[in-house]
Amino acid sequence: MVLHPLFPWVPAGTGIAIALLYVMSRRRAAKLRTLAAERQGESICTFVRAYARGDRDPFVLRAVYEGLAPYLTVGGTGIPLRSTDLLEQDLQVDGEELEFLARDLATRSGRALTDSQANPYYSRIKTIGDLVAFLRAQPPTVAA
Numbered sequence: 001m002v003l004h005p006l007f008p009w010v011p012a013g014t015g016i017a018i019a020l021l022y023v024m025s026r027r028r029a030a031k032l033r034t035l036a037a038e039r040q041g042e043s044i045c046t047f048v049r050a051y052a053r054g055d056r057d058p059f060v061l062r063a064v065y066e067g068l069a070p071y072l073t074v075g076g077t078g079i080p081l082r083s084t085d086l087l088e089q090d091l092q093v094d095g096e097e098l099e100f101l102a103r104d105l106a107t108r109s110g111r112a113l114t115d116s117q118a119n120p121y122y123s124r125i126k127t128i129g130d131l132v133a134f135l136r137a138q139p140p141t142v143a144a
Helices: 009-038 046-050 056-071 097-109 128-137
Strands: none
Touching: 009 128, 046 056, 056 128, 097 128
16 A cells, blocks of 8 residues: 555644634634623614614615624524624625625615626625615615
8 A cells, every 4th residue: 555645644734624623613602602792682673773864774774684694693593783793704704705695685675786886885895884885875676
């Protein structure tokens, strides 16, 4: 039996990667538990009230809150969202996933994603609030 010279390093590298993922997962869970404690008593109502009356589109706000809520959970329990939550750091939503989510959220909120590159918030979406502003700036879909 002939072994490749890198053979002993493969299991060691795999073990190190698994250990790092475990540590990162534990840190994220601890951070989420802290957030949950800080946000006790908050709900979608608190999220909506964070926006000025003129900036409240109930369809967009509900679609964003309900669409992103699964990204901020610990132990199966949802943590209330805030408009200042960072999509990448707090919710771990990367750019590619954000594009997919934006399509889903636009459909849920009755917004079209036509000509989205002309939207002033396009490529500036860092927080949940930015995402809400982006969707509000998109035209409503035309009912058939």
